Amino acid sequence: MNSQDMGQRPTSPRIHPVADPDADVSKILDQTISLDGEPLNIFFTMAHHPWLLKKFLSLGGQLLNRGTVPDREREIVILRVGWNCQAEYEFGQHISIGLEAGLTQEEVSGITGVPHDWSDEDAMLIKMADELCADHCVSDPTYAALAQRWDDIALIELVTCVGYYQMVSGFLNTFGVALDDGVPGFPRS
Numbered sequence: 001m002n003s004q005d006m007g008q009r010p011t012s013p014r015i016h017p018v019a020d021p022d023a024d025v026s027k028i029l030d031q032t033i034s035l036d037g038e039p040l041n042i043f044f045t046m047a048h049h050p051w052l053l054k055k056f057l058s059l060g061g062q063l064l065n066r067g068t069v070p071d072r073e074r075e076i077v078i079l080r081v082g083w084n085c086q087a088e089y090e091f092g093q094h095i096s097i098g099l100e101a102g103l104t105q106e107e108v109s110g111i112t113g114v115p116h117d118w119s120d121e122d123a124m125l126i127k128m129a130d131e132l133c134a135d136h137c138v139s140d141p142t143y144a145a146l147a148q149r150w151d152d153i154a155l156i157e158l159v160t161c162v163g164y165y166q167m168v169s170g171f172l173n174t175f176g177v178a179l180d181d182g183v184p185g186f187p188r189s
Contacts, residue, residue, distance in 0.1 A: 002047055006086045007021035010176030017044030017177075025050050031057060035180050042089065042168075045177050060168075063161050068154050073125055077158060078165050079103075079111045080129040087169030088185040089177050109187055121149055124159070132162040 021029060025047050049054040067074060075098035082091035095108055110116025111126070118126065124145045131138050138146070138159065146155060146189040171177070179185055 009086070009088075009173055013176045013178055015045055015175045016050060017041055018047040018144075019098050021047055025053075028054050028057070035182065040093070041177050041180050042172060045145065045175055046171070063157070063164060067157050067161075069150075069157050069161070072103060073097075073122070074161060075101045075103055076122055076125045077129050077161050078112065079108065080126050081133060081162055081165040083186075084133040085166060085169035085173065086128065087172050089172040089179055089183075090165065090169050092179055092183045092185045095157060103184070112187060113167060120145075124149075129162050132159065133166060 001072055002007060007094075018025065021044075028050055029039045029047060032039045034040065043053065043057075062149050063074070079091060079098055081087075082094060097106070098108055098126055106116060107118075107122075108119065114178075124142060127142050128138050128146060131142055143155075146158070150158065
């Protein structure tokens with residue numbers, strides 16, 4: 001999928017981030033990932049719905065911090081979903097996370113379709129993300145290849161990760177959440 005296949009994205013926020021959160025919302029925001037001590041724009045935007053923000057953080061935290069899938073492989077999946085959904089915010093946030101998890105800059109570029117010599121195992125993760133983003137189902141051949149490496153728990157986690165980050169991408173794209181200061185967007189060729 002490429003950007004020509006996507007609809008126009010908002011160029012400014014449709015819902016502005018909460019500027020002055022009350023004490024209850026501040027307590028939730030204190031539990032979020034921050035950049036230079038400040039919660040990210042996605043969390044300030046979602047803070048308009050505190051209950052949903054709290055639940056959103058719970059599942060996201062589980063996938064990012066307590067999952068069974070190794071960080072590097074999880075980041076391949078998340079970055080590919082961000083790319084497939086053309087969610088520049090999501091992709092940009094996960095470039096540094098992916099690099100910290102062991103991805104190379106060449107692999108990050110490869111996730112965008114720049115030719116890269118992926119291992120068969122990594123290529124299957126990309127294929128899984130592509131199939132779920134395109135058809136909301138992993139094909140039998142891709143599933144069989146994944147099941148050779150991953151147990152049932154990891155397979156459930158991988159598919160859930162794709163779905164979660166498709167939802168995140170839809171949120172970011174729809175509401176025009178602005179990139180946080182210092183966070184890269186898509187690689188420019």
